[in-house]
Each structure stands twice: as structure tokens, then as C-alpha cells.
Amino acid sequence: MRLQTFILAAEHLSxxxxxxxxxxxxxxxxxxxxxxxxxxxxxxxxxxSSTLRLTEGGRLLLPWAQKxxxxxxEVRDLMNxxxxxxxxxxxxxxxxxxxxYILPQLAARFSQRYPGIQVSILACRPEHxxxxxxxxxxxxxxxxxYNLCDDxxxxxxxxxxxxxxIVPGQHPWAQRPSIEPAExxxxxxxxxxxxxxxxxxxxxxxAKHDITLEALHVFLELGNAEAIVRTVQAGFGVSFVSxxxxxxxxxxxxxxxxxxxxxxxxxxxYMVRRTLSPNSRxxxxxxxxxxxxxxxxxIHLPGTAH
Numbered sequence: 001m002r003l004q005t006f007i008l009a010a011e012h013l014s015x016x017x018x019x020x021x022x023x024x025x026x027x028x029x030x031x032x033x034x035x036x037x038x039x040x041x042x043x044x045x046x047x048x049s050s051t052l053r054l055t056e057g058g059r060l061l062l063p064w065a066q067k068x069x070x071x072x073x074e075v076r077d078l079m080n081x082x083x084x085x086x087x088x089x090x091x092x093x094x095x096x097x098x099x100x101y102i103l104p105q106l107a108a109r110f111s112q113r114y115p116g117i118q119v120s121i122l123a124c125r126p127e128h129x130x131x132x133x134x135x136x137x138x139x140x141x142x143x144x145x146y147n148l149c150d151d152x153x154x155x156x157x158x159x160x161x162x163x164x165x166i167v168p169g170q171h172p173w174a175q176r177p178s179i180e181p182a183e184x185x186x187x188x189x190x191x192x193x194x195x196x197x198x199x200x201x202x203x204x205x206x207a208k209h210d211i212t213l214e215a216l217h218v219f220l221e222l223g224n225a226e227a228i229v230r231t232v233q234a235g236f237g238v239s240f241v242s243x244x245x246x247x248x249x250x251x252x253x254x255x256x257x258x259x260x261x262x263x264x265x266x267x268x269x270y271m272v273r274r275t276l277s278p279n280s281r282x283x284x285x286x287x288x289x290x291x292x293x294x295x296x297x298x299i300h301l302p303g304t305a306h
Contacts, residue, residue, distance in 0.1 A: 003065045005032040006044060010062050013052045070136055087116035088282040093138035095126040097198070097225040101244040102159065102269075103142060105298055110289055117282045126195050133274055139283050141272045144197030155270040158290060159299045163198055163265040164257040166229065166246050167238045174256035181209040181260055188219035188237035190228050197267055198225070202240045205263045229255060240265065 008018035009029065019029045037044050044058035054062070094103055100123065107119045122138055126145075132138040133153065142158060165184075167173045173183075184206070192199040203213055219237045222228050225245035232239050233254045249255040271290060273283065291299065 002032045002036045003069055005029055006036055006058075007062065007065050007069060009033060009045070009052075010054055010058060010065075013054070015052065067136065086114050086281055086285055088118075088280055090117055090119045090140070090282045090286055091122055091138045092119065092140045092142065093122045093124055093129045093132045094142040095124055095129055095144075097242045097245050101242075102298055106290065106295060109295065109298070110286060113289070114282075114285060117285070119286075126197065129272075133272065136274075136277070139273065139280070140286065143270050143272055144267055145200075145270075152275055153272050154275045155272045156287070156290070158269040158271045161267050161269050162243045163201060163240050163267065164243050164246065165238060165240055165260055165265075166232050166249070166255040167258055168232060168235045169253050169256055170235075171238070171256065173238075173258045176258065178259040178261050181206060181211055181262060184211065184238075184260075185215060185217070188217050190220045190222060190231055190237045190239040191218055192225070192228065192240075193221055193223050198240055198242060201265065201267045205265060209262060 005018055005022060005024075008021050009015050012018060012021075015029045015033070016026050018024075019026045022029070033044065040057070040061070042057040043055050044061060046053040046055050092103065092107070094100060103121055107121060111117065111119055122132065124132060126143065129138070129141040129143055130153070133141050143155075144161070165179075173179055191202075206212075206216075220231065222231065225241045228239045228241055229246050229249050231237065233249055238258075243250075243257070246255060246257070250257060271287070273279065273287065279287070289295070
């Protein structure tokens, strides 16, 4: 409890916020911190100003405390699994747009089936997912590249994600059955950030038609698909996004999907877990739950192949 109290106080730099989240009084939180400081022989917070700050000792302790608490929870889950109790915590790191749309629904359904398991979805950048797994800050990850499944990690296919070219609803291409890849050179294009899986697939497919990034008229780069859909809707260019991110705008006629001849705009989304440490019962159950027949309506998306 003292480490958890310290972590919350350190993350929010507020004893009152830690008290609120732990359902404790502020004096109780202060007492926990003082006892911890006495046990460690050093002050963890600088209380000399109106703003609470971590001391050097506090900054050093925080990552270790977070790891210890995570490991303690995993030990508890492992012990519960000995009695076939399906309880515990499950932390899933996710970066892909597709994962953000499918995973919350799947997690909600899972929580209904297994109310003893608390599921947390951690949104982070693609390059940080493996780090969160290897440092045991997350139990599972959702990624869009099998190349990330290196030694010590296991991947299973999650689902296929279709990507589409979207244009404003009144764009001349919206009335056409398809366009040629070279026609993209005539239009301002809005791209995802450099580490995006959507961008990687798009550039790989365009390269098959001798179209390079330098040849495109890149108007803007944005960090999330929702912002891109809104910008295309406003008439500032065309873009490639997951169909999951554009479905709402397509249904309202605000944007239109335009097929491109010869481009295979599909990518596989993977779920990944560690293999070098034992999986808890909660992790194992979710890993298998992903492809349970009852979840076909979530995983088998229209227009995808399985």
C-alpha cells in the first residue's frame, strides 16, 4: 500500500489526488509517505514550496516502485491461477488505430464474461509497445508489424485491417469507380506520422508503381486518423486511413472511399505477449478469448479475409 501510495502521489505530484484515487484521507496518505521515507532513510518529496516536487531519491525510486507493484500483482495472479480462479489485472499496450477501435469493444465483452479481471488499455506510440512488454509494464500488446515479434515475444494474428483512400465527399474522384496510382501525384496528400503502420503499408504499395514519398505532394502530417478524416472532410486533401477510422464519415457522405487499381491496402494486426516469463491465468484466458467464435462480429470485419 505504501509503494502504491507513493506511486500515485509521485505521478500526480499531489497527496490529495493520491488520496482521492485510493479512497483514503490526505493525512493517511501523508502518513504512508512519511513511514516509507523513514524506512528508506531519505526524503522522497520536496515540500518546501507550494508545488510538490520529487527529490532525487523520489525520482530514482519511482520506476523501481512501479515495477515492484506490477510484479506483486502478477505474483498474486499466478497464485490465484493455482486455484483456477480467473481474477487479476490485464494491461494491454496498443498503438494502432485498428486496435483502438476493436480492442475496447473486445475488452468490454471480456470484462462482462470475466468480471474478476480488471482490463486496462494503455495507448502509446508503436515504438514504445515492445519496451512496455519487456519491462513488464504491459502483459499484452497490439502491433501492426510481425517484425516486432523478436526473441522472447510471441505473436498471434488478431485481425486484418483494410485501409482506404478517402477524399472529400464532393471531390470528382468520389464519383469514379477507381483511379490510377499515378493520379495521386496531382493531389495534396495528408499523411500519418513516420512510425505509422498505415503510412508504411501505403508507401510499400506505391513503391510497386514507382511512386516515392518525395514524388507525392505532402500537404500535412498528422498523428492520428481521426484528425486526418476531419481534415479530408474539410477539403484540404486526400489521405489513406483504416476503414475503421473513416466509417462514421463514410456513412454520412462527408468523405468517399476511392479504390486504386493495383494497390493491396491491407495489413495484419497482431497481438503479442512475452514468452520469457510465465503468463497469468488472466493473460492466457484473454489470449484465447480473442478468437472465440462469439467474437466473430468484432474480429471478422467486412471486406477482410480470414
